[in-house]
Amino acid sequence: MPNPLPSLLAGVVFGLALAAPPGPMNAVIAEESVNNGWLAGARTGLGAMTADAVFFVGSLFGVVAFVERFPTVRAAMVGVGGVLMCYFAYGAARDAVGDVETVPSGDGAARKAATGFRKAFVLALTNPYQILFWLTIGVGLLEPGELDVLSYTPYVGADLAGLLVVRTGSPALIVGFFLGITLWITGFPAALRAAQRRVAAFAPVVAGTSALVLAGFGVVFLIDAVRTLV
Template identity: 30%
Template sequence: MDEVIGVHGLVVLLQGIVLGIAIAAPVGPIGLLCIRRTLQHGPLMGFFTGFGAAVADTIYGAIAAFGVSAALDFLQGHEIAFQLVGGIFLIVVAIRTFRQKPEDEEREAASAPDTPSFLGGFMTGLSLTLTNPATIMAFIAIFAGFGLGGNLGRVDASTLVAGVFIGASLWWLALSMGVAAVRHRISDRGLTRLNHCTGVALAAFGLWALGMAFTGMAGWAMG
């Protein structure tokens, strides 16, 4: 019996790991920031940016797994506000990214070599993911599709959430280490182009979020 329970727990954990990777892997704002920061500040900075997103994914995964209706109602009721905040934040990050030059960042690093802003990277990943209502909706949809969610017992729900955290964290670790491995092949001109492309892409994500928010507000007003 104990052996069956152990196998079941391992299966649930593996399901969580796969779900964590599936949620984290699609290229979006956090992925772009992780790649850029890894290239310009090293793999630790890139990982901490992604790790913030992994923590946010875990929070939303826990809400979906435990079926916390009060939290779900709050998130759905304030979806427009989250989209507005997230969209504005993305555009601010986009402008800063687009204008940043490799030599500027080298001067910043030289002026504070012992205090890399890992916390800043973590908070960026955390806040951008928490202000994206699509994350919790993705968890709800995936959990429902696999017959998971509020009907899970506490042990299974906790195991599933732990798997989500492990899977998401492993993805960001693999991405940052993989990008760091090719860092030496990219010139300053390449980094500048990356900044420009990343800035434009982040701005597009931000404008999309704002557009969704204003569309939602218009629909709410007409309703």
């Protein structure tokens, strides 16, 4: 019986490689973490990961392929995502120029954490990059074959190609993939909170950066939706 440990570890690396690079999801996680605490940041990341789980199940049953097959449906989803990102960018910009140092506690913290979960979940469901990932690479994780894990790392994948090639078709690879994402969505908010305790102006900078990232991706998504519909 094959040893599942290599596939599990490869999945962890794959999950971390896809979750760590800058993007709209990490912008939302960062903004929630510095404004509302570690729990809110982790719950926000859980919202994005839950969307990945939905896409994974949907890809197995052909739902993701259905969305991609009908450009109007895909454009509508992307357009909604673009509008939401611009709206959340506005909220992050307000936090950047306001008081974001007071972290809620008790019932307030629980409500903020739930809000972050819903925000990331909806954004992830309308993210065309995640849809495309699960339509192509993601659905193939359980099919026998090979996967060049690091080649799919955003921005630097071409430089890392060939460094970690594993066999697909093992459930351990999927388990490791989601475990890697879990490590990121818990460790990233913790690192941000630690930095925030050491740097007084850290929260406004993170909120401002998050606003720019969300606004940029929001505009790109809206342009993509309009081009598809036109």
